Amino acid sequence: MPRCDWDAIILGAGPAGLALAARLASRRVLLLERQLEPAQGLRIGESLPGAASLLLQRLGLFEEFQSGNHLERGATIAIWDSEEPVWRDSLRDPAGPGWVIDRRQFEQILLNAANRRGATIRYGCQNFQVSRAAEHWSVEIEGDSTQHVAPVIVDASGRSASLARRLGVNHTKQDSQVCLHSFLIAPAHDEDTTTRILADQDGWWYSVRLASGYRVLAYHLDAKHPERLDLQNPEAFLDRARHHPLLAEVLGQTKAAEVHTRPAGTAMLDIASLDKAGPGFLAIGDAAITFDPISSQGLFHALASAEAAAKAINAGCWQAPPAMQTFKQELTAVGAHYLAKLRLTYQGPQRFAQASFWAERRG
Ligand SMILES: Cc1cc2nc3c(=O)[nH]c(=O)nc-3n(C[C@H](O)[C@H](O)[C@H](O)COP(=O)(O)OP(=O)(O)OC[C@H]3O[C@@H](n4cnc5c(N)ncnc54)[C@H](O)[C@@H]3O)c2cc1C
Known part of the structure; x- marks a missing residue:
C-alpha cells in the first residue's frame, strides 16, 4: 500500500479543525471531513465575543473577518434572575462588544485560509480505520488505497467526539438540553x-x-x-x-x-485521560468541551483550543510530555471555569427553582 506522510491529520472541518489547519501553515496537514462538501445555508451559532478579535488577529484573519457581513453586537436584554428586563450594554465589555456573525461566511474565511496555507482537505470521508503503530498514527480511508501516516491526530469532530470515544477516552454528556x-x-x-x-x-x-x-x-x-x-x-x-x-x-x-x-447541552471529554488514546492524540473545539449556548463561548473555544493545539504540535507533543501537559492543563482549566459559571447562570431564575428544567441544572 503506498504511504503518504503528514505532520498532522485532523478529523472534522468545522471552525476548530479549519482554524487548526490554518494555524499549521508551514506543515503538511490532512483534514478529513465526513460531509460531501463545505456546509451551506443557515446555521445557528452567531454570537462571537469581542475577545475573539485577538485570536483572529493571531490567525492573520481579523481584517478579512471585519469586511464580512457581520453586525456589531448591540445590548442584551435579559429576563433571567427576575421578571424585570435587565439591559446590558455590550459596549461596556472591556474586550469590545463582539459580533452577530454570518456563520457560514465566518467558516468560509477559515476554510479559505486553510486552503491558501496548504492544507489538504478531503470531503466525504465517512469510513476510515485509525490505528497506531511504530510511533505513528495511520489512517486508511475507504476507497483510497493510500496509507496516511502522521505523528499527531486531532479530533475536531464536534460534540460527538467520535474519534476520542473510538480510541477509548471517556466522554460525558452532562445535559440533555436541545435547541x-x-x-x-x-x-x-x-x-x-x-x-x-x-x-x-x-x-x-x-x-x-x-x-x-x-x-x-x-x-x-x-x-x-x-x-x-x-x-x-x-x-x-x-x-x-x-x-x-x-x-x-x-x-x-x-x-x-x-x-x-x-x-445543545454541555458535553466533555475527560481531558486528563487524553493520553489513553496514545501519544500525539489531541481533541479541540466541541470534541473537547461542548459549551451550552447560553455561554456563547463555543466559537471562541474552537479558535482558542486550535491555537493551543498548534502550540503543542509545534513543540512536538507526541514526544514531549511537557507540551502535552500544557495543552491538557489549559483545557482542564477552561472546562472547570466554564462549569462553575454555568451552574451560577442556571441558579439565576430562582422563581423556577422547583421546575424540573432548572432543578436539574442548578448543580
Ligand atoms: C443551538 C446552538 C447555538 C449556539 N450558539 C453559539 C453562539 O451563539 N456562539 C458560539 O460561539 N457558539 C455557539 N454554539 C456552539 C458552536 O456552534 C460550536 O461550539 C462550534 O460549531 C464548534 O466548532 P467545532 O469545529 O468544534 O465543531 P462543529 O462545528 O460541530 O464541526 C465538526 C465537524 O466535524 C465533522 N465530523 C463529525 N464527525 C466526523 C467524522 N467521524 N469524520 C469526519 N468529520 C466529522 C462535522 O461534519 C463537522 O463539519 C451554539 C451551538 C448550538 C448547538
Missing part, C-alpha cells in the same frame, strides 16, 4: 439590534436579528419535555414565543418558518 430554532424572515422595518434572552418555566429563549435579514428565534428545553414534538410545528413554536412580551415586541407579524432541532 428548537427557526430562521424567520425579519420584516424590513425590524432594525432591532438587541439580543433578547429570557427564562421561562421549561427552559430559555433568545432572539437576535442577523445581517442577512433573518431573525433567529431559539428555545432551549429538555429533550424529554412532553411538548417538544408539538413545538416543532412552526406556528405552535412562534405562538409560544409570542406569549412573552419581550419576544412578541420584535416578532410582530413575522411568518412562521421551519423549526430545526439540535442537541
